[in-house]
Amino acid sequence: xxxxxxxxxxxxxxxxxxxxxxxxxxxxxxxxxxxxxxxxxxxxxxxxxxxxxxxxxxxxxxxxxxxxxxxxxxxxxxxxxxxxxxxxxxxxxxxxxxxxxxxxxxxxxxx
Amino acid sequence: xxxxxxxxxxxxxxxxxxxxxxxxxxxxxxxxxxxxxxxxxxxxxxxxxxxxxxxxxxxxxxxxxxxxxxxxxxxxxxxxxxxxxxxxxxxxxxxxxxxxxxxxxxxxxxxxx
Numbered sequence: 001x002x003x004x005x006x007x008x009x010x011x012x013x014x015x016x017x018x019x020x021x022x023x024x025x026x027x028x029x030x031x032x033x034x035x036x037x038x039x040x041x042x043x044x045x046x047x048x049x050x051x052x053x054x055x056x057x058x059x060x061x062x063x064x065x066x067x068x069x070x071x072x073x074x075x076x077x078x079x080x081x082x083x084x085x086x087x088x089x090x091x092x093x094x095x096x097x098x099x100x101x102x103x104x105x106x107x108x109x110x111x
Numbered sequence: 112x113x114x115x116x117x118x119x120x121x122x123x124x125x126x127x128x129x130x131x132x133x134x135x136x137x138x139x140x141x142x143x144x145x146x147x148x149x150x151x152x153x154x155x156x157x158x159x160x161x162x163x164x165x166x167x168x169x170x171x172x173x174x175x176x177x178x179x180x181x182x183x184x185x186x187x188x189x190x191x192x193x194x195x196x197x198x199x200x201x202x203x204x205x206x207x208x209x210x211x212x213x214x215x216x217x218x219x220x221x222x223x224x
Contacts, residue, residue, distance in 0.1 A: 004153075034212075043201055043215035044154065087153050098167040099213070101146075101153035 001026050004090050006102035014110050017078050021105045023088030024070040033064055033071045034089040038104065044087055047073075078109045113138055115204050115216035123222045124192050132187040132219045136204030143185040144213065145177060146201040154201055160185050189221075197223045 006023045013019045025033075033050035048055065050062040050071045061074040071088055085104040092098060116135045124130050136143050142161045146154035156169035160179035179185045183204075189196055199220050203213035 006153075008151075043217050045215070046212060049212075098156055098159070098169065099144075100156065103151075103153045 003027060003100045004088060004102040006086075006088055006105045008103055008105060010106040010108050012108045012110055013078055015078055015080060017109075018074065018076045019078060019107060020072055020074045021086055021088075021107075022070050022072050023090075023102050023105075024068075025090045025100075026069070027090070027092055028066075028069060030069075030090045030092050032091040033062075034091075034099075035060075035062055035071075035073050036087040036089055036101075038085045038087055040084075044101075047086070075107075078107075080109050080111060083107055083109045115140075115202055115214050117200075117202050117216040117219050119219060120217065121220045121222075123224060125224050126192055126194060128192050128223075129188065129190045130192060130221060132189075132200050132202075132221070133184065134187070134202030134204075134216055135184045136202075137214050140204035140206050140214070141183050142205045142207060143179060143183065144203045144205075145185070145187045146203065147171070147196075148199040148201055148218070150198075157187065192223045194223050197221060 004025050035047040036044040037047045038044040050064045054063040059076045063072045085106045087104045088102040090100050118133045144159040145157040148154040157171050158168040159166050163179045174190045176188045199218045201218045202216045205213045
């Protein structure tokens with residue numbers, strides 16, 4: 001089993017739609033979790049951290065389910081500019097930043 | 112405030128050659144991590160440098176080596192290049208080895224012919 005798994009997509013959604021991505025991880029000792037956004041042929045950029053209590057930033061909501069070992073990202077009212085690949089990132093326990101990236105989920109928002 | 116910078120932006124090499132990629136971290140950052148990203152894949156962790164030492168290493172052969180300088184900049188060296196080494200090489204910096212928020216540079220696209 002891969003350490004971090006994501007549905008590669010692509011997810012093709014119309015503008016204004018709500019879309020959700022899940023990401024599962026295998027190491028139950030993992031401590032911190034993130035969502036990054038990567039535009040085509042660009043570097044990944046931090047979108048948001050994922051906290052145990054869940055967190056929201058505008059149209060974006062991230063949640064963590066430790067019991068089932070997955071994190072999720074919900075995007076409401078999708079914009080054309082949301083089209084990108086969304087990478088989930090898991091940081092194992094121990095403090096050192098040996099982060100593990102998922103393969104990414106591609107989102108295409110259609111006019 | 113300069114972000115993470117990498118050089119060169121593109122590089123073409125042939126099999127068996129050696130390559131050195133360079134990274135300057137964001138101002139105020141002291142930790143540098145290197146990643147390899149193949150087309151259609153997520154970034155794969157190569158190694159991390161803090162206080163001029165390699166602190167963590169991913170599943171990459173010894174052909175991949177690195178260095179961190181006193182000014183926190185870093186180099187990634189790859190020897191005996193293989194076709195499969197063709198990828199985007201990303202450098203990420205952060206402040207302190209416990210800090211999880213990483214900032215990525217634009218990457219170096221390496222093509223091995």
